[in-house]
Amino acid sequence: MDPGRAVTVRVDDAHVYFRVYEDPAAGIKQLFSSGRTARRYQTIRAVRGVSLDLHESETLGLIGANGSGKSTLLAAMTGLLPLASGKILGRSRPSLLGVSAALRSALSGRRNILIGGLALGFTRAEVESRMDEIIDFAGLRAAIDRPLRTYSSGMRARLNFAIATARIPDILLIDEALSVGDQGFRARSAERIDEVRSAAGSVVLVSHNMAEIEESCDRVAWLDAGALRAVGEPGEVVASYLDSDAAR
């Protein structure tokens, strides 16, 4: 790694905890014996003391078993999740790729482009001026006026990616979005990600596809039970991850 390269995001000893209420089979006896009515909860430590720097023109891969805290760390990097302790610093706010949560399955693809674009901070005029570009990028020209619920999951994912990258962000966080779509779409989306890097931005890529990680990342971080187990060269980190119990 080039040590002199500027930092775009700094994760400094970040902890993210979730409070999860238990779902006990409480009987009347317990209700009276416990004195107070506080419900029992469990604190899930999803991210435990992660420190990580992200640099200009870098793609960082984030790997780990299910439930190791990858998605939580990604969400925390946007500043959207409250931290239990630690800091997230950035030169601009990273954007998580994806607007699927904003989309309405009853409405057409075209209306969803409007809704998704507005959620991402475009004005109506900005969305409308990019409408054709987004439709073509998603390759959905024929289906664009059909309700979203008639789309296949691949078509939905393409639409989602096309809306989300309509404006190239400075720092892009991707949570397993690239393995969707056909060959042509994958090539186009890889191009978009290169655009971010060539504009001196940073990309974080969460994936279980190790070939994809090795192919597109400059550095890989391995997250294990909420803590960093290793950070370094993609080949080495992926190899030791695959050798470990976590990958089995």
Place this chain on the structure above:
Amino acid sequence: MSDSGQQTDQPLVDLTRPSPPAAYLAEVWRRRDFAILVPVQDLRAQNMGSALGQLWHLLNPALMVAVYFLIFGVIIDTSRGVDNFLGFLIVGVVWFHLTQRVVQDAAVCIPRNLGLIRSVQFPRILLPAATVNGQTAAFAPALVLALAAVVATGERPSLRWLALIGVLAAQFVFHFGAALLVARIGAAVPDLRQLLPHVFRLLFYASGVIFSVDAFVTSESWRRAFALNPIYDVITCARWCLLGEPVDPWVVAGMLVWGVVLLVVGFAVFWRTDQRLGA
């Protein structure tokens, strides 16, 4: 790999810290299209599967008023002291229903959009704002219905009707403030959603929706107490505009003061916790 030095010197800022109120409001204004167009799209989506489609936005309030008129105009007569009871009832019912929908929807607007909150950065105030805008847009057919019914029952449009614009503006401010407060509480205490229907059932009788408070409540001080209820204030002012029903200055003051107080308190409470709403 090339290293473009352009942005190298940009300082790192704490991303978890909330932006100051002025910057926050500027961002809200910049993104206002979201809070206006998305709820309108949602209204469209609502009735898309039904045979009568968008007509339901008009049929729903019409049927609601018909049921109330059948019960309180025909079966149990509560029309004492009111000249035009159908007009009186329709204004009460559609206006009350609007406030109820705004508040009940605001209570769930944060939990319902948690996926969006956790994946996209935007000022969260846009969600209660979208709730208010959506319900206000849905109110438009009901308003047309009310105006038509009032004319059909013999009222003639007069200059007084212009004051309705002021009432609608004041009620919008009141709704916006209430939505902010309720959205914040509803995000912290999901139980609120179970409680609200009961609160509104009580408010329904405390707002003079189906009877004239002036005719039924004889004590002057009790009548004053009704002015403390903002929903009663708004309904009474709307009735004055459209039907010429009497209105007390306290009622007008109540509507305005509630609006301003709720807006200020609601914004302060909401803005402070904006960034923590995703937890």
